[in-house]
Amino acid sequence: MISINNKDYNFSCFKFKKKLLDIIYKLGYKQPTDIQLKCIPYFLKGYDILGIAKTGSGKTASFILPILNNININFFNIQVLILVPTRELNIQITDSFKFFAKYDRRIKVLSLYGGQKYNIQILGLKNKPHIIVATPGRLLDYLKKNIINISLVKFLVIDEADEMLRMGFIKDVESIISNINSKHQTALFSATMPLAIKKIIGRFMNKPKEIILNLSKNNILPENIEQYYCLVNSWKNKLNILMKFLEVEEYTSVIIFVSTKLYTVKLSHFIEQKGYSCSAFNGDMNQKLREKILYDLKNSKISILVATDVASRGLDIKNISLVINYDLPIDIESYIHRIGRTGRAGKSGKTILFLSVRNKKFLFYIERHIKSRIKRISVPDDNFLINYRINKLSNLIKNNFYKNDKKYFFYKRILSSIIESSKLNNQEINIALLDLIYKKKYLI
Numbered sequence: 001m002i003s004i005n006n007k008d009y010n011f012s013c014f015k016f017k018k019k020l021l022d023i024i025y026k027l028g029y030k031q032p033t034d035i036q037l038k039c040i041p042y043f044l045k046g047y048d049i050l051g052i053a054k055t056g057s058g059k060t061a062s063f064i065l066p067i068l069n070n071i072n073i074n075f076f077n078i079q080v081l082i083l084v085p086t087r088e089l090n091i092q093i094t095d096s097f098k099f100f101a102k103y104d105r106r107i108k109v110l111s112l113y114g115g116q117k118y119n120i121q122i123l124g125l126k127n128k129p130h131i132i133v134a135t136p137g138r139l140l141d142y143l144k145k146n147i148i149n150i151s152l153v154k155f156l157v158i159d160e161a162d163e164m165l166r167m168g169f170i171k172d173v174e175s176i177i178s179n180i181n182s183k184h185q186t187a188l189f190s191a192t193m194p195l196a197i198k199k200i201i202g203r204f205m206n207k208p209k210e211i212i213l214n215l216s217k218n219n220i221l222p223e224n225i226e227q228y229y230c231l232v233n234s235w236k237n238k239l240n241i242l243m244k245f246l247e248v249e250e251y252t253s254v255i256i257f258v259s260t261k262l263y264t265v266k267l268s269h270f271i272e273q274k275g276y277s278c279s280a281f282n283g284d285m286n287q288k289l290r291e292k293i294l295y296d297l298k299n300s301k302i303s304i305l306v307a308t309d310v311a312s313r314g315l316d317i318k319n320i321s322l323v324i325n326y327d328l329p330i331d332i333e334s335y336i337h338r339i340g341r342t343g344r345a346g347k348s349g350k351t352i353l354f355l356s357v358r359n360k361k362f363l364f365y366i367e368r369h370i371k372s373r374i375k376r377i378s379v380p381d382d383n384f385l386i387n388y389r390i391n392k393l394s395n396l397i398k399n400n401f402y403k404n405d406k407k408y409f410f411y412k413r414i415l416s417s418i419i420e421s422s423k424l425n426n427q428e429i430n431i432a433l434l435d436l437i438y439k440k441k442y443l444i
């Protein structure tokens with residue numbers, strides 16, 4: 001999804017501080033993405049910015065880098081305020097800030113969000129951070145209690161602004177902004193541009209430079225995400241179909257979106273029982289647990305996440321190659337955000353939307369909105385599944401046979417004693433062994 005169209009540019013064109021530039025290259029970024037190329041020069045010059053860009057397009061670095069470049073480290077007040085709708089996005093942005101700020105140990109970044117203990121955050125505030133990444137509710141709480149002073153903020157970023165609106169944060173955001181007394185630069189980022197955003201721009205921003213990358217011409221979604229839909233008829237049928245796809249699809253990690261918290265737990269238990277490493281992910285889980293699950297997913301300790309829409313925003317996990325919309329998203333924004341969890345950082349991704357014939361209208365509605373076709377995918381039939389299993393098993397067997405392995409002689413001895421004692425022939429023994437393998441679900 002990373003779109004880098006002008007290969008003539010590299011990060012030196014922004015004239016960043018040398019140490020910051022070193023960190024950028026160390027991370028492996030070679031060229032700026034389109035949004036970075038367009039945003040950063042305006043940001044460095046002090047303009048307000050309205051950035052509308054595809055999810056996963058490199059938005060975060062397009063504000064972190066110029067902010068770090070322009071920040072005054074010797075001024076020990078909160079200078080930067082980043083407002084985000086969810087805890088996950090908060091943690092992700094905080095981590096990116098900390099990563100890029102590594103070149104100067106004096107830069108302090110603090111993250112404030114609901115669900116974390118107050119005393120940890122209050123201690124962090126006493127440490128005089130330069131940069132605060134906050135969810136609106138918790139920040140407003142501190143403002144009301146006079147625990148935090150944001151009056152001298154110089155850079156304000158409102159990320160995922162459309163989501164802030166939808167979650168009813170907009171009043172909180174306005175109250176927060178009214179606490180900033182100094183002249184400041186504002187950047188507002190969003191993956192979509194609902195009418196309500198257009199309305200608030202005038203209130204929050206001063207003649208912003210508009211960088212609109214995704215609402216143009218043909219396709220508002222990244223080209224590297226292949227989108228499919230699959231027709232399902234009943235609840236039971238849906239579960240069977242899901243298991244078939246999980247078996248035959250090639251993926252590194254998967255997110256399966258469902259509509260209720262309860263069902264994340266039920267479905268993930270079901271999938272786990274079938275032998276997969278899977279976890280539920282929903283807003284009722286405490287923060288520590290959610291962080292642990294995301295850590296495990298990033299590090300391939302689990303490969304399947306069954307989640308509610310709480311996971312549809314902001315999560316940047318590069319190895320998610322498949323997103324399954326098991327239950328329908330509530331609206332087009334939710335669809336775009338859910339499928340944007342795959343195809344990150346230029347990798348390819350695949351998405352499958354489960355749909356009943358009754359809901360086909362929703363498919364046409366999505367297609368109209370995203371201006372591209374969603375192709376139909378058929379459920380793998382029994383023949384396909386049998387061939388797939390045979391192939392997989394025969395490859396496993398071939399790849400597991402080493403004649404000079406120590407175990408070779410040990411297994412040979414066992415085999416001769418089985419032949420002797422059981423009176424079964426070689427083929428019969430092989431069949432019995434295959435049956436054991438199937439029962440143990442070694443195929444997954």
Ligand code: AMP
Nearest residue numbers: 029031032033056057058059060061345
């Ligand atoms: P974001 O849209 O900010 O969530 O970024 C999506 C992903 O793209 C993240 O994994 C970033 O690390 C990665 N990324 C951002 N900028 C670049 C770049 N210039 N080159 C390569 N990867 C990038």
